[in-house]
Amino acid sequence: MPGRGDRGGKKQKPKDAKGTLLRILKYLSSYLVLVVILLICAFASNIGNLLGPQFAGEAIGEVEAGAGNINFDRVFYYCKLMLIAYVGGNILSFLVSQGMMRVSRRVARRMRKDIFDKLMTLPVQYFDRNQAGDIISRVSYDVDVVSTSLATDVVQILTSTVTVVGSFAMMCIISPPLVTCMLITIPVSIAYTRYMGRRTRPRYSKRSAAYGTMNGFVEEMFSGQKTILAYAYEDGVCDEFSEINHGAANAYRDADSLGMTMGPTIGMISNLGLAMIGLLGALFYLYKIVGLQQISTFVLYSRKFSGPINEIANIINEIYSALAAAERVFQLLDQPEELADIYGAEELTDVAGKVEAQHVSFGYLPEKTILHDLSLLAEPGQTVAIVGPTGAGKTTVINLLMRFYDTDDGVILVDDKGIRNLTRKSLRRAYAMVLQDTWVFRGTIFENIAYGKEGATMDEVVAAAKAARIHSYIMRLPEGYHTVVSEDGGNISKGQKQLLTIARAMLYDTRMLILDEATSNVDTHTEQQVQRAMRELMKGKTSFVIAHRLSTIQNADKILVMNHGDVVEQGTHDELMAAKGFYYQIYASQFE
Secondary structure, eight states: OOOGGGTTOSOOOOOOHHHHHHHHHHHHHTTHHHHHHHHHHHHHHHHHHHHHHHHHHHHHHHHTTOTTOOOHHHHHHHHHHHHHHHHHHHHHHHHHHHHHHHHHHHHHHHHHHHHHHHHTTSOHHHHHHSOHHHHHHIIIIIHHHHHHIIIIIHHHHHHHHHHHHHHHHHHHHHOHHHHHHHHHHHHHHHHHHHHHHHHHHHHHHHHHHHHHHHHHHHHHHHHTHHHHHHTTOHHHHHHHHHHHHHHHHHHHHHHHHHHTTHHHHHHHHHHHHHHHHHHHHHHHHHTTSSOHHHHHHHHHHHHHHHHHHHHHHHHHHHHHHHHHHHHHHHHHHTSOOSOOOOTTOBOOOSOOOOEEEEEEEEOSBTTBOOEEEEEEEEOTTOEEEEEOSTTSSHHHHHHHHTTSSOOSEEEEEETTEEGGGBOHHHHHHTEEEEOSSOOOOSEEHHHHHGGGSTTOOHHHHHHHHHHTTOHHHHHTSTTGGGOEEOGGGTTSOHHHHHHHHHHHHHHSOOSEEEEESTTTTSOHHHHHHHHHHHHHHTTTSEEEEEOSSGGGGTTOSEEEEEETTEEEEEEOHHHHHHHTSHHHHHHHHHHO
16 A cells, blocks of 8 residues: 555645635525625625714715804714714624624535545545645644634635725715815736735745645644654654754744734725825815815725725735635545446345455555455355465455555455445445454444444444443443543553454454454453354354464464465465465564
8 A cells, every 4th residue: 555655646736716715605505595685784884884974074075164153963963873884884894894704604514415425426536645644734724824814814805895995986976176186096906916825825835735734744743652762762753843844934034924924004095095185185175176165075985995805905815825725625525436336236235255355466556466366265154264475465365355546456255246346335245354452432332333233232342342242341331331431542452442343343243354463452361252252243144354373373274374465375384384385484483
């Protein structure tokens, strides 16, 4: 299988920002009615804010009527209208923010569901080539970044856009000559924003990837904490993490240091425009082209116009960060799923258990073939042991039997039916598996044993536990079969975890078994007990047993001896010992 160095898989190029944005909007479209209501509220809140400067200008106009002739009733009237407009606008803005927060949470929940559903359809190859921490980072960190951006940045952009457009329209109505100042600064601001966007977006993509790499490393190190302590390699791991963390920090700095320059620069451009308005307005006032009311109202609207532009510039880096995070999410969602069953694929029923491989060749990578011309035949009820040195291809055979991978050449048949012509679910349900890498989940012991059999009763679970020689241990626990196993079985030993998985396989009524070093984590005395129980379990069932300890497979009906991807010998234990070949050498090395 690919090693740690290969797990990054093929790097994918960042997608087009427009395409990513459209896919985010597709998620929002599921809540179209709510989003439309929020847009209407956002529009209404901005109308209120836009009317404020107009009412202020009208009030100033009343003050300008002449000394001693101020119409206080009209001034207070406009002040009341201005207060109503601002208070109402702020209340609506609050409601819009709360509504978008709810929408963003729903979008995040749906995204995570889509990701998890997608993960359940991906081939094993994807998980072999990608770090678990990087996958988790996409499910948690990247989705959170998108959700936060939807809750805050989208509302800000919507309200700012309405404010900018409305303010510009009002300025055009109040004094078209003064608008010429804005016609100079607006193109400069737009050109600068587009230029900086092209430079910052790749940096945010690099930052998200760096965080994924860091999370992947942390997850690997936490899962191997005991090994790290056993080899006293804490300093080395800390050094490795420091290097990766330094790279992530640099990626963060490179992205934000450039992105943070946008706000101040756009602000400076806007202030230059305001200065030009002041200068030009003073000249126009001297020549009686505009009045004081027009100038004051225009200045208020120019502040309304430039303020949102500054805000958009300040959050533009957050938007690019969200787009980069969304790209990583959509890259996962776009991964090719496990190949669908062929049209008309059969359900494997009434399994007899005959398994045959004919001239099978396979490699995890196209340029590296692991199995060469493998052929084997397991008659119903036979026990076939697969032995050989590490890297000989034993586990690869199991991966092909279960269709975790498909063969490059040759065919595998079950009951004389090509497994590619069978549905994957029915094929995999025909096997019970006990692997060397045991897996238990957070739940009761009863739930862990009954995992493979829906509707299993307590009597059935107890019978399976007794057969696996773990019943007495379970009964010594405080709550017996209702004792909760912690995550990954942290509160029980490896041997006990393996016995639980053996009991699980015993409860799962199938015609075929796969045992991959199923007793590697139990002591010699328990191994003898489990071996007797497993011989009872394997009666009448086709069993494939991978073993390094050859003493456990001496009674197998057939032993396949593998080396470098080839079956170099096959036969019974006595036949292979008499031949004094490769099997004899392995056996002798274990017992001499």
